[in-house]
Amino acid sequence: MIYGTTPSQTVGPYFAIGLPWPEGPLAVTPDAPGAITITGVVYDGAGEVVHDSLVEIWGADPEGRFADLWGYGGASSVAGFRGFARYAKEDGDGTYELITLKPGAVTLPSGVVLAPHLDVHVFARGMLRHVDTRIYFADEATANAADPILSSVPQERRETLIATATDNGYRFDIHLQGSGETVFFAL
Amino acid sequence: MTEVTTTEHEVYEAITDTPPCYLREPEEELTPIDYPRYKSSVLRHPKQPLIYLPQNITEITGPQLGSSILTGHFDNDLTRQHAGEPLGERITLTGRVFDTEGKPLRSTLVEIWQANASGRYLHKWDRWPAPLDPNFSGAGRCITDDDGRYSFVTIKPGPYPWGNHYNAWRPAHIHFSLLGRAFAQRLVTQMYFPADPLFPYDPIFQAVPDEAARQRMVSRFAPQESVPDWALAYEWDIYLRGPGATPFEEAL
Numbered sequence: 001m002i003y004g005t006t007p008s009q010t011v012g013p014y015f016a017i018g019l020p021w022p023e024g025p026l027a028v029t030p031d032a033p034g035a036i037t038i039t040g041v042v043y044d045g046a047g048e049v050v051h052d053s054l055v056e057i058w059g060a061d062p063e064g065r066f067a068d069l070w071g072y073g074g075a076s077s078v079a080g081f082r083g084f085a086r087y088a089k090e091d092g093d094g095t096y097e098l099i100t101l102k103p104g105a106v107t108l109p110s111g112v113v114l115a116p117h118l119d120v121h122v123f124a125r126g127m128l129r130h131v132d133t134r135i136y137f138a139d140e141a142t143a144n145a146a147d148p149i150l151s152s153v154p155q156e157r158r159e160t161l162i163a164t165a166t167d168n169g170y171r172f173d174i175h176l177q178g179s180g181e182t183v184f185f186a187l
Numbered sequence: 188m189t190e191v192t193t194t195e196h197e198v199y200e201a202i203t204d205t206p207p208c209y210l211r212e213p214e215e216e217l218t219p220i221d222y223p224r225y226k227s228s229v230l231r232h233p234k235q236p237l238i239y240l241p242q243n244i245t246e247i248t249g250p251q252l253g254s255s256i257l258t259g260h261f262d263n264d265l266t267r268q269h270a271g272e273p274l275g276e277r278i279t280l281t282g283r284v285f286d287t288e289g290k291p292l293r294s295t296l297v298e299i300w301q302a303n304a305s306g307r308y309l310h311k312w313d314r315w316p317a318p319l320d321p322n323f324s325g326a327g328r329c330i331t332d333d334d335g336r337y338s339f340v341t342i343k344p345g346p347y348p349w350g351n352h353y354n355a356w357r358p359a360h361i362h363f364s365l366l367g368r369a370f371a372q373r374l375v376t377q378m379y380f381p382a383d384p385l386f387p388y389d390p391i392f393q394a395v396p397d398e399a400a401r402q403r404m405v406s407r408f409a410p411q412e413s414v415p416d417w418a419l420a421y422e423w424d425i426y427l428r429g430p431g432a433t434p435f436e437e438a439l
Binding site for chain 1: 210211212214216217218219220222225227228229230231232233234235237238239240241242243244245246248249250251252256285287288289298299300301308309310311312313324325326327328360362364370371373374375376377391392394395399400401403404425426427428429438439
């Protein structure tokens with residue numbers, strides 16, 4: 001018997017009651033060697049900042065291994081690396097900030113190599129279901145050019161998936177709609 | 188940061204339990220991202236088509252936050268997090284987390300948040316002039332047991348007005364967030380109470396296209412589980428995506 005899934009509903013404006021925890025924005029301890037800050041602003045279709053947005057990331061460690069305790073891929077051996085971070089602030093200004101390690105390339109069992117990337121969930125009031133995107137990195141041009149997922153995205157939209165370097169990490173803005181709309185995936 | 192410990196035995200079990208890819212529901216069965224009756228959806232959904240992402244290791248893995256994020260202070264009893272007891276109708280709320288093949292998801296995190304009995308949220312942006320309750324924060328966390336069961340004690344939240352349209356009121360609901368085992372299983376939803384007269388008028392509830400699917404968001408009153416002289420019981424099972432039918436098409 002196959003059961004129907006429980007449908008999605010919006011996260012609403014008040015998620016900060018239940019979803020933050022002290023280490024939530026930290027996919028790795030902030031003093032870990034190589035820790036980087038991923039920051040950006042979430043915009044709506046009118047170019048307005050989405051104050052009540054919630055952003056989560058999930059990605060591999062610099063060796064391309066995941067902190068996945070369910071057994072896939074060989075667990076990350078980096079101490080204190082969780083791979084998952086959530087930005088869920090009560091009085092948000094639409095700018096998220098998360099700390100992680102820069103992921104390495106991931107080699108699939110087939111030998112296909114995926115460029116360094118983070119998977120991203122975006123939630124907000126007004127979104128009845130979350131959307132999924134990916135962060136790639138501007139300083140990985142060679143790996144990006146060979147990545148099968150990026151290659152499946154129309155050329156003129158690929159740059160919406162590329163984070164740019166900052167002093168302490170990368171910047172990745174998210175446009176839910178309109179000019180420069182970020183590429184979102186069905187998965 | 189607290190390390191989550193998992194025995195080798197558990198890891199082995201997890202490998203054998205974890206599918207290589209997850210079900211893709213047809214778009215028309217999903218809650219739509221564009222639903223103009225819910226006004227704030229209008230500017231907050233992508234208009235470009237979603238691009239097919241084959242599920243690979245990043246999507247079929249996921250965090251298991253486990254007990255590392257519990258406070259240990261009545262995480263799943265929202266009536267005992269303060270010095271006194273909150274006002275309102277005390278209820279127990281339990282259920283099981285399954286995948287679409289009916290397999291229970293054990294050791295998975297369930298997070299909830301809700302309004303108090305007056306329909307007021309403890310949040311600085313909630314301006315609805317109903318009283319806050321000094322004994323109620325409205326947040327809970329629970330890790331499912333080996334049968335996939337979660338369990339909360341809380342109070343029944345009240346309905347409240349909102350600005351979507353003239354005289355708009357949300358049916359009483361509790362927000363739920365589940366990580367499942369994989370990025371591809373993530374679910375944020377709302378649980379409702381049986382036979383709420385506000386269902387026909389609520390665009391968030393009505394956005395779900397199929398009546399049977401809407402009913403999967405509604406808990407059931409469980410008189411046999413109610414505790415005499417203490418609390419009424421509600422039960423609600425949650426179904427996350429299970430194994431997909433076509434793993435070979437997903438592989439890169």
